[in-house]
Amino acid sequence: MPGTVGRVPTPAGPLPGTAVPGTAAVAGHPRWGATALGPYESWDPAVRATAEVVLGSPAPMALHLGAELLLLYNEAYAELIGDRHPHAVARPAAEVFAEVWQRPGIGDVIEHAYRTGTPLLDKEIPLPLHHAAGALDQPVYTRACSPVRDSRGRVVGVLSVVAETSPATRQLQGLSDFAAALSGTLTLDDVARVALRYAITSFDADRVSFAVDDGGGAAGWRMVRRVRGELVDEADERLPPLWRRGPAGWSAPAVVSARTGQATFIDDGEPLHEIAVDRHDQKIRALAAVPLRASVVRGALTVGYRSAHPWSAAERALLAASAELIGQATERARRFETQHGTAQLLQRSMLPENLPVLPRLRIAARYDPGVDGNAAGGDFYDAFVLPTGELGVVLGDVAGHDVQAAARMGQVRAALRALALNDPRPDQVLTGLDRLVGSLGAEAGTYELFVTVAFGVIDVGREELTLASAGHPAPLVRRCAPSGEPRAEYVDVPSGAPLGVGYRAATRTVAFSPGDTLLLFSDGVVERRRRGLSDGLARLAESVAGAPSGDPRSLCGVASAAVPGATEDDVAVLAVEYALRPSRSARMEVPAEPTAPSRVRHWMTAQLTEWEVAESVIGAAVLCTSELTTNALLHAGTAARVEVDLSPERLLVSVADSGSRGTVTRARTETLSSRGRGLGLIEELSDAWGTDPTVRGSTVWFEILLPPT
Known part of the structure; x- marks a missing residue:
């Protein structure tokens, strides 16, 4: 789809058979074929994906597409604009709202977002959207406008989310930014990070979780969570989220909601009593579990509080809209991971596994x-x-x-x-x-x-x-x-x-x-x-x-x-x-067992002491190696390999896994929350560190320069 479109004359009234306000009628409206955008089926895939989010959302949303800002909107938005629907479909916004478009804060906001690609937020403003019997009603709204980009990164429209201002509906202003953040995700790990960050912030929750099936059938489920106050820094974001795994019949509320397709809302009780793994789960009293409602991937989002919390209709609608966005991003991520994994497996299978x-x-x-x-x-x-x-x-x-x-x-x-x-x-x-x-x-x-x-x-x-x-x-x-x-x-x-x-x-x-x-x-x-x-x-x-x-x-x-x-x-x-002089090296195969990090610490301490490495270096190296080993076992779930190479100039340690993401024996959730702090210590204690993809998995390494002797 081009970044700009010329002005194309549009019919003054509705075409025959266009009075149905359904989302399919909006997207498939024959009027689109008369515009510079062309029929809906010919649009850029990224723009179509955004349109599908809009049409499927229960929150009032509209897309202003092309240089004419042609309107595409969902049923909730149709209710806001009253008898302007269905004539407004595929019509320039300036014509649909001709009597008010030139007022400050109305059309200029949309046009500015389109020209500059800058998102805008208006709080508690009067928007004359409804038009009935020649009268203009001006309730107060919150409006968020975000640029819409095609698959080449060009701004081709503006997404507008509007809602009448109230404590709950004000949260809708973050939906636009949330949709934009999800559009940049590629993998399920990416989707999980964005979804959890949004949910715990937007709902001011004490605990949120995201669950997804492991590929259908009896493969089981995996779930990742965040709790209020958990430290997640930039270093933590570089590694995969730490998923907790469960069987096909797992009784976790998120899994039950995903499996049945039904949302559940508990105002007060012990919703996580059966699956609680720590005090964070045990203290949750109110919990909402909403299915993603995706066509291919099954999953759910949960939001919980430590005190009783009645779930209002507006909150339920916001949760449903959020789950809709997450569901579409999850399906895109699952398709990407399948294609990506096949291509990369072919690529890496032809490269040397060992040098x-x-x-x-x-x-x-x-x-x-x-x-x-x-x-x-x-x-x-x-x-x-x-x-x-x-x-x-x-x-x-x-x-x-x-x-x-x-x-x-x-x-x-x-x-x-x-x-x-x-x-x-x-x-x-x-x-x-x-x-x-x-x-x-x-x-x-x-x-x-x-x-x-x-x-x-x-x-x-x-x-x-x-x-x-x-x-x-x-x-x-x-x-x-x-x-x-x-x-x-x-x-x-x-x-x-x-x-x-x-x-x-x-x-x-x-x-x-x-x-x-x-x-x-x-x-x-x-x-x-x-x-x-x-x-x-x-x-x-x-x-x-x-x-x-x-x-x-x-x-x-x-x-x-x-x-x-x-x-x-x-x-x-x-x-x-x-090398100036030959180095000394050693390796240890680490089984996927809870005691493995402790065994690695003892082995590392004995090996470096035998090599007469300075005590300060030994302490830092053992701490960093223990952290990386724990991460490898938790996020890969398979045996790992620790390799140590000591030269006169530096100590190099690497921890490799096979990346199968299997089950970790008795992995406890309270252990996972410390990962960001540990990784921050690696940045602090080492002179360099990084991650390398390998033929069968990934390797995380760090380097400590040795003091001159």
Whole structure:
């Protein structure tokens, strides 16, 4: 749908058969076909989604669409405007309200929100909406106006929520912002965060919860809650919400409401007595449970108070409207997660699950999907030991963002490793790979198959790095001699043309000394809209040079965040550090049991004490590791792996899980509420920390720099 539409003449009166005020008649009104917007079915998906929320809401809502601010509204709004309905459907608002549109605070508010994209809130203002027998009635309303954006982010209309002012209906002013926040959610975790934050604030509740089925059938349910006063900081928002799981027949009020599709309202009692896990649940006396009423996903929202609370009709309507919005966002999230999971499983299954572990070379990699996480991309990386004992490293990008690109990526990666194991010279490897890409293109009957790739061989004995590139960004080396400040420099390797479009072999050999770190990266790291490539490359070099250490895992995180702004491309980074001295490492497999964090603390303390690490570092490291282990077990529910790597410069600890989100043995809710505080401690006690997606799950890590000895 275009951001602006021209003025299109509209009929002066209703068309035949348009007197039915139902929502289907409003959306399917034939008058839309005569406007610049076109029939409802042709509208942008994001705009249609907003329209469906409006038409399904019991709260009075109207959409003003396009430059003419054409009206689409629900039945509650139709009642407010009286005999202006149904003539107002698909008509310019300035014509529908012609006698009052030019008054201050009427039409100018809508027009300003459309022009500037700025949300506005008017409290207790007279709005002459009703028109009957030539008289204007002006009751007092609260009105919230928010810009409506299409799937490309352009403002294409204004959402207006209006209600007569009262203590309950004033809460409706937050519905517009709530709908806008939900429109930006992608996953069920995102929906849960937004829904709980809104519910506990808007209703001033003591406890709120959000429950959703685990995929239908007998899969069971999962539920997440928030309680008044619970600390949730920015660090906590970065990790998945901590879901509590239950069986298919769970008696939790939220699950019962979701399963039956019936709302329940308890004014005073002990509604959570049977499922209470702590004092927060036990103290709840009044509880409302409202089903989401989504067509595919079953779920519910609950709001509770510690004192008796009669539920007014206005509150019930507000809860129903909120649940309607959450239900539509939940269904979108479930579809996204299904598509996203399939694409990412394909992508990650073709990447190496484990990278080599060598005495002097530390290796790490990171892959993040672009803005459209549903698409499988062609970025790939690899690192492997050659028959000569040298290390081969590669990072490349196969053109395309679909399943075919991911499949070709797998072919190219496998062929490159085979060629390198036969003859590791980088120019010869890429020459052979060029022939393969040309053959694949001929087989597919396309001239659009090409691959950019950088391949290098690290010789520790000679302290040399030999590189060849085919149309790929120049590799970056962080130089860090024992004395002097770190610096970052791009390797001047001839890039030439990509494979498949006339690659010419060329190599460059440079020094690679102890303390240096090699960084290979895809163009998604440095390219941004409305930013020059040179600016992105400069920011990357500056960030890498200013990193607290040359640790490869830390540098991968630094590189991924070096250039501000979102990227629509995939991001892949591979880093290799030539350590000044060999590091010491240890690992522990952690079972999904309640006693696991305690066992990890004892193991960590004994291991670091044996390595003669300073007591201050041991204390901080043990605390951080215990927190990350607890988080991994709670939000993944499977066994975890703790890895410790100690070098003369820093201590690196990582905790990996398999991300299956299974059941955690005897996980108690009071334990969950401390997560934000613990994660804040990690930020305070470590010099760097981050999260990395892996082939089968995710890894959270932290780094503590060691004091000089």
